[in-house]
Amino acid sequence: MDEKNWAGNYTYRAERIAHPRSVDELRELVLGAGSVRALGSRHSFNDLADDDRLLVSTAGLPSAIRIDEAASQVTVGGGVRYGDLARELQSVGWALHNLASLPHISIAGAIATATHGSGDRNGNLATAVSGLRILRADGELVDLHRGEPGFDGAVVSLGALGVVTEVTLDIRPTYDVRQRLFGGLPWDAVIDRFDDITSSAYSVSLFTDWAEDAVSLAWLKERADDPTDIGDDFFGATALTEARHMIATMDVRNTTEQLGVFGPWSDRLAHFRFEFTPSNGAEIQSEYLVPRANAVEAIKAVRELAPVIAPLLQISEIRTVAADDLWLSSAYGTDAVGLHFTWLRDQEGVEAILPVLEAALLPLGARPHWGKVYLDAAGVVPGLYPRLDAFRDLVTEFDPTGTFRNAFVARLLA
Ligand SMILES: Cc1cc2nc3c(=O)[nH]c(=O)nc-3n(C[C@H](O)[C@H](O)[C@H](O)COP(=O)(O)OP(=O)(O)OC[C@H]3O[C@@H](n4cnc5c(N)ncnc54)[C@H](O)[C@@H]3O)c2cc1C
Numbered sequence: 001m002d003e004k005n006w007a008g009n010y011t012y013r014a015e016r017i018a019h020p021r022s023v024d025e026l027r028e029l030v031l032g033a034g035s036v037r038a039l040g041s042r043h044s045f046n047d048l049a050d051d052d053r054l055l056v057s058t059a060g061l062p063s064a065i066r067i068d069e070a071a072s073q074v075t076v077g078g079g080v081r082y083g084d085l086a087r088e089l090q091s092v093g094w095a096l097h098n099l100a101s102l103p104h105i106s107i108a109g110a111i112a113t114a115t116h117g118s119g120d121r122n123g124n125l126a127t128a129v130s131g132l133r134i135l136r137a138d139g140e141l142v143d144l145h146r147g148e149p150g151f152d153g154a155v156v157s158l159g160a161l162g163v164v165t166e167v168t169l170d171i172r173p174t175y176d177v178r179q180r181l182f183g184g185l186p187w188d189a190v191i192d193r194f195d196d197i198t199s200s201a202y203s204v205s206l207f208t209d210w211a212e213d214a215v216s217l218a219w220l221k222e223r224a225d226d227p228t229d230i231g232d233d234f235f236g237a238t239a240l241t242e243a244r245h246m247i248a249t250m251d252v253r254n255t256t257e258q259l260g261v262f263g264p265w266s267d268r269l270a271h272f273r274f275e276f277t278p279s280n281g282a283e284i285q286s287e288y289l290v291p292r293a294n295a296v297e298a299i300k301a302v303r304e305l306a307p308v309i310a311p312l313l314q315i316s317e318i319r320t321v322a323a324d325d326l327w328l329s330s331a332y333g334t335d336a337v338g339l340h341f342t343w344l345r346d347q348e349g350v351e352a353i354l355p356v357l358e359a360a361l362l363p364l365g366a367r368p369h370w371g372k373v374y375l376d377a378a379g380v381v382p383g384l385y386p387r388l389d390a391f392r393d394l395v396t397e398f399d400p401t402g403t404f405r406n407a408f409v410a411r412l413l414a
Pocket residue numbers: 006007037038039040041042043044045048049050058078079100101102105106107108109110111112113114115116117158159160162163164165278279280285369371372
């Protein structure tokens with residue numbers, strides 16, 4: 001088998017990929033496998049989704065979308081992509097609280113890794129989950145609801161509990177958003193006014209290559225029902241009058257509409273349009289979620305490393321995520337600031353500089369994004385999760401035979 005992830009930097013080691021069309025078919029595969037993993041839309045960059053023997057793609061599983069207006073909830077197949085759900089919700093006047101930079105990812109795959117967008121008051125995408133249906137290794141379908149024992153450990157699961165066949169998410173009435181971009185945000189402003197900057201709109205992203213004199217882009221998403229009074233000057237940065245891709249060499253048509261034009265949340269909260277390739281494609285990503293209290297120190301530390309990282313970097317993004325209670329969430333127990341790196345697709349080169357970056361960030365409590373490339377050579381990451389022991393117990397309870405325990409999970413729980 002020669003099957004790769006979306007970015008093409010990882011070749012799956014599994015013997016085969018099965019494509020079940022029903023939960024019964026999925027159950028048969030899981031029961032007969034001995035060792036198996038759910039494969040979502042393949043947007044993670046490491047061996048997290050891999051298995052020695054069998055991968056079951058969730059793309060063909062039932063994709064019905066059921067909205068419960070009275071409960072403000074939607075229940076959806078785990079393999080459904082955010083872009084498809086967003087269109088459906090918007091068409092009947094409902095919305096999610098946030099999206100990641102791309103709408104192409106599967107819902108169950110995204111929540112399994114604590115995928116997030118930006119916004120001081122926005123939890124990651126997993127925080128919208130109020131219920132899960134999980135197919136366990138013994139073939140049983142288990143329903144878990146918010147508030148029940150184990151639920152907080154089961155949402156960001158790394159795929160280790162079983163296959164999530166259905167997810168129930170909180171929804172809210174639809175809202176409009178506009179995007180405005182500002183160029184040349186002085187580093188002094190980022191350092192001195194960080195909280196003011198990131199709290200200035202519903203969602204704020206800063207794009208930089210760290211080596212430049214000023215942050216090249218501040219990308220604001222403002223809600224129509226919560227207007228800001230930001231004019232053409234944003235902490236010293238200037239409002240742009242032409243649309244931009246965050247990677248200067250890429251086609252701006254791939255990005256969602258900018259220049260202050262209001263439109264539905266479903267067409268604005270992601271950076272990239274559903275119809276086009278997100279980001280670059282030929283790339284590797286890493287991201288470290290720093291406790292908010294250490295964010296400015298972390299930013300200063302990465303700037304010091306600019307000469308080391310800039311040659312391999314396409315672009316970096318700084319985002320904020322609200323604290324939550326999900327055991328394996330990168331924002332567990334703390335507001336967090338994501339320092340994201342879109343690298344060139346040079347695996348060796350990236351792995352050569354990550355130790356330097358991690359030596360600066362991990363001591364500040366930075367938690368690597370589960371789905372992106374990190375090394376953690378010193379093995380400090382498990383210690384950054386106070387509920388890891390409880391998660392280990394939950395994995396044993398759900399999957400005593402270790403059917404879903406791939407190499408990634410085995411390393412983490414060793
Ligand atoms: C271009 C690009 C942009 C990105 N932007 C962002 C971003 O803005 N924010 C962010 O936080 N991350 C981002 N990511 C990372 C991405 O969101 C995560 O890697 C996410 O986990 C990918 O979901 P997937 O469905 O592709 O999962 P996969 O890579 O297929 O799988 C990831 C994990 O989820 C598990 N899984 C998948 N489906 C199920 C299921 N049904 N039941 C149980 N477990 C399951 C897999 O076993 C595996 O452990 C980006 C990635 C790319 C390629």
